[in-house]
Amino acid sequence: MSNFNEKNLSGNSKIAVDILSRTWKYDCMSCAIAKGKLELPGGLIYENDYITVGADTEIPLNGFIIVATKRHINSIADLTEKECHELIYYIAKVIKALKELNIVQEVTVVQEERSKHLHVWIFPCHEEYKKMFGSGVGSIKAICKYVKDNANKENVQTCLSTVQKLKEYFKED
């Protein structure tokens, strides 16, 4: 749980150790997820022809969810009209689910073009971390480091339980 690597957060590294301590090798993390070569903790929450929805691989932060395109494209500007619709629709659905399931009541949404494969972070703003690190984009790096460095089995179980709840929620689509 040490060795925090900033590159892991942007999906540019070639090796990841996930929250279940499994090691994955990949050229592009989002492509590996889309092709089923990297199994996310708890499995994919949802997928269709255009997008995948899953919990973050490496940070055991409850409700930290990532929506990625299946195509290896870099920018929101590269999306087709259909992909635009799917991406925003499922981002909205994740946020709605997190609130309705009472996992978190506020999120920060982030997309960085420095990552080679388009993915969007839906980052949960839990009160306990807001008190410790503040809120918004500026606090994300510190929260991720803290959560990763201090994770215990209970945190991991909570994340996995949330994945199961979200899977059920998405089944009702």
Ligand SMILES: [Zn+2]
């Ligand atoms: Zn890719």
